[in-house]
Amino acid sequence: MEKAAEALEFEEAVLLRDQIQAIDRVIEGQRIAATVSGEQDVIALARDKDQACVQVFFIRSGKLIGRESFVLQGTRSEEPGQIMTNFIKQFYASAPHIPPLLLLQHPMEDRTIIESWLQSKRGAKVHIRVPRQGNKKQLVGIVAENAQGRIL
Incomplete structure (x- = not known):
């Protein structure tokens, strides 16, 4: 090339x-x-100056079925947890499908409140986790690398 x-x-x-x-x-x-196995969305972000890129991987039956990236402007003063919280609220407000598990790179604000909101939309349990070790942490790392590649 x-x-x-x-x-x-x-x-x-x-x-x-x-x-x-x-x-x-x-x-x-x-x-x-x-x-990974099961059904989950994996969400990570990368930052550069005044913008952030949030990357979402959609995993169903243990397979990556899709991904989306979103560049957010004006995030310089926001902490990663704030960015994650605001993104999740906006993204899942209109999402046609909510999986039983969201794996996040950063802890978010009001996690239990947002879990309850997502559960009411989904009609079943939804867990939001920030993995600290193992395969799920590696998976979040892959998504974070992908987000970093999108922001460059």
Whole structure:
């Protein structure tokens, strides 16, 4: 890819970059499938100056079925927990599906209140966790790396 860019073959460089990213997504999906089972959303963020990127991975039956990233402006004065709390309130207010487990990179404010709100929307138990060790912590790390890559 770099050789193609240096030779001013930008179309080929873009094609190669896209192929590399596709391979990375497959590998990432395999890494996730090897570490997690069940149904959960995994949420992490990265920050740069006055913006943050929140990345959400959607895992169903132990498989990564999708991901979304959101760039939030004007977050310089907010703590990571505040950003996470505000994002979750806004995102799940209109989400068509709420899984039984949310894995977060940072603790959030009013966790028990938000769990109750999500449970009433879902009609079943919802747990919000910040994993400290093991496979779930590794999974949150993968999502955080992905968020960092999006903000650069």
